[in-house]
Amino acid sequence: MEVKILSAKFDIENSHSLAVAREHGAYKTLDKLFGMDPADVIEEVKKSGLRGRGGAGFPAGIKWSFLPKDTGKPVYLAVNSDESEPATFKDRYILVRDPHMLIEGIVICCYAIGCHQTYIYIRGEYTSQVKILQQAIDEAYEAGYLGEKVAGRDFKLDVTVHRGAGAYVCGEETALLESIEGRKGQPRSKPPFPAVVGLYECPTIINNVQSIASLPFIIDQGADAYKAYGTEKSAGTHLFGISGHVEKPGMYELPLGLPLLEVIDKVAGGVWKGRALKGVIPGGSSTPVLTADEAKTVTLDYESMAEHGTMFGSGGIVVLDDTVDCVALVKNLIDFYHHESCGQCTPCREGLGWMLKIVKKILAGLGEKSDIELLLELCDNIEMKTVCVLSAACTMPVRSYLNKFRHEFEAYVEGGSLMQAAEIQK
Amino acid sequence: MSDRSQLIETGKPFEFDAERNAEFERLIKCYPTRDSMILPALWLTQEQQGWISAEAIAYIADRIGTYAAKVYEAATFYTMYHLRPMGTYHICICRTLSCWLREKQEIVDFLAEEIGITPGEVSDDGRFSLEEVECLGHCGTAPVVQINGEFHEEMNVEKMKAVLEGLE
Numbered sequence: 001m002e003v004k005i006l007s008a009k010f011d012i013e014n015s016h017s018l019a020v021a022r023e024h025g026a027y028k029t030l031d032k033l034f035g036m037d038p039a040d041v042i043e044e045v046k047k048s049g050l051r052g053r054g055g056a057g058f059p060a061g062i063k064w065s066f067l068p069k070d071t072g073k074p075v076y077l078a079v080n081s082d083e084s085e086p087a088t089f090k091d092r093y094i095l096v097r098d099p100h101m102l103i104e105g106i107v108i109c110c111y112a113i114g115c116h117q118t119y120i121y122i123r124g125e126y127t128s129q130v131k132i133l134q135q136a137i138d139e140a141y142e143a144g145y146l147g148e149k150v151a152g153r154d155f156k157l158d159v160t161v162h163r164g165a166g167a168y169v170c171g172e173e174t175a176l177l178e179s180i181e182g183r184k185g186q187p188r189s190k191p192p193f194p195a196v197v198g199l200y201e202c203p204t205i206i207n208n209v210q211s212i213a214s215l216p217f218i219i220d221q222g223a224d225a226y227k228a229y230g231t232e233k234s235a236g237t238h239l240f241g242i243s244g245h246v247e248k249p250g251m252y253e254l255p256l257g258l259p260l261l262e263v264i265d266k267v268a269g270g271v272w273k274g275r276a277l278k279g280v281i282p283g284g285s286s287t288p289v290l291t292a293d294e295a296k297t298v299t300l301d302y303e304s305m306a307e308h309g310t311m312f313g314s315g316g317i318v319v320l321d322d323t324v325d326c327v328a329l330v331k332n333l334i335d336f337y338h339h340e341s342c343g344q345c346t347p348c349r350e351g352l353g354w355m356l357k358i359v360k361k362i363l364a365g366l367g368e369k370s371d372i373e374l375l376l377e378l379c380d381n382i383e384m385k386t387v388c389v390l391s392a393a394c395t396m397p398v399r400s401y402l403n404k405f406r407h408e409f410e411a412y413v414e415g416g417s418l419m420q421a422a423e424i425q426k
Numbered sequence: 427m428s429d430r431s432q433l434i435e436t437g438k439p440f441e442f443d444a445e446r447n448a449e450f451e452r453l454i455k456c457y458p459t460r461d462s463m464i465l466p467a468l469w470l471t472q473e474q475q476g477w478i479s480a481e482a483i484a485y486i487a488d489r490i491g492t493y494a495a496k497v498y499e500a501a502t503f504y505t506m507y508h509l510r511p512m513g514t515y516h517i518c519i520c521r522t523l524s525c526w527l528r529e530k531q532e533i534v535d536f537l538a539e540e541i542g543i544t545p546g547e548v549s550d551d552g553r554f555s556l557e558e559v560e561c562l563g564h565c566g567t568a569p570v571v572q573i574n575g576e577f578h579e580e581m582n583v584e585k586m587k588a589v590l591e592g593l594e
Contacts, residue, residue: 083563084560084561084563085561086522086523086524086560086561086565087523087524087561087565088561088563088565089563089564089565089566092563092564123563124469124504124506125506125559125562125563125572126563127572127575127576128575128576128577158456160453160456160457162462162465162466163465163466163469164465164504165465165468165469165500165504165505165506165507166504166505166506166507166559166560167503167504167505168560168561179465180457180462181459181461181462182459182461182462182463182464182465182492182496182500183461183464183496183499183500184499184500184503184504185503185504200458200459241565241566242566243524243527243528243565243566243568244523244524244527244528244565245527245528249524249565249566249567249568250566250567251566281523285522285523316565318523318524318527318565320527324527329523329526329527332521332522332523332526333523335521336522336523336560336561339560340560342503
């Protein structure tokens, strides 16, 4: 089931070094690229059906075409390598095992959109990873793939790595820009969208690492070759991160559209310890959970996930076995989003704290039935009442657990799980 | 969790050493505004002295030519900047979803017993500090522990014990 498009060089020794990467074809698309018209590059990417791999799934080529023409201002590219959504760990493999594929993708994108300065925003926790990335950038400068004359052409491009410092919210594209500008990561109100008013008030494109890293293949082999993978509306391949209760957790590149359960069984070795499946989080912790029943019919693509009332997200699949306490899991989730709230909007800053208190109360065996309703009411009053979607990233999944595993919450408030509750509180 | 609004004064002036100074000068040319150097300068400071002191905030503001309040704002917002000295070995344990599912609590409990500190504390001898952090992006090899920036994956109590024994 696995394919090797983005991960083609991942298993080669020293694949992060320029010499090895070049032996295996790195930067070979640049001749073709500079022979193309930038508008044709954008068309090819549009035709490929490549969708943003950060989680939102917005078509990459269309995003680029939102840039206003001839503003007299520089255009910036910000590569989002914040990768902080729990259960998401795919971009890290690109940074460490094939950083030159990312740099080549940056050249392609920048040529297409007329950009001469790129910032790669990498999460602060990626300490060893940032060194490998910076080393690759230094090598690319030395070899003339970056700098005053990219690949000897009359095209200037600089790439700067900007380290975050432990804030999930900076994965939100305008918070990311604020962070590059030296401020705390508080998202901006939109519109204006970054394509019009972005970094340093200039037109800016923000793309995820995997989106950018997909470009060399698309330009080299063509949009049709890319579309040969995946489904009609979900083209290409994706780096899926499978974690939680499976025998073989890890990162696997797969074409989009495969049946979820088949992937869990055949690729990830099935539910661990021979246990039964309770549910699956399909695309990072912010996506609504699927029950074991729902998981039977879902496929790994944007359409099927939407039909099942959830989202494709970041491709970070978390498998839950039948021992998982959903109330405790919800506490873990709310804890995360509450901790990561930037504090700008009251419903998020305060509301997530209220939700956390209520779930803790339920877990302690002190909850009442009305608390479950109160949690749902809070979800409704927090969601979409804020500048960004961080709060919704919490309320959407929490609502799904409250609805799909309500009996577990009820068991706690009815006192059936007091022993269990005491155990967890320890 | 420690108070993230209070700065500590060392009583001694702070300035970048030669290596950090060169890196500061290299980086400042990469941005069109000087304020963009706030986060990189905080990182350089932490690399040099392990944490961010009140004197360092003033120094960074001065070097960049910006308000100390702006540097303070960033230093207090981003949780990876330490506003007090940490242990020689700063141990971070991921507490989020996948690591939680794969029993990170056993390691937290073991460390608390072995080192005698709970998350958020620094040991009396200054050798260790322990912190429970949010998702470290290593969910496929959970649970994960990061010590002074170095990742230790697929951890369990046995492996944690061996890692501790291997420390100086």
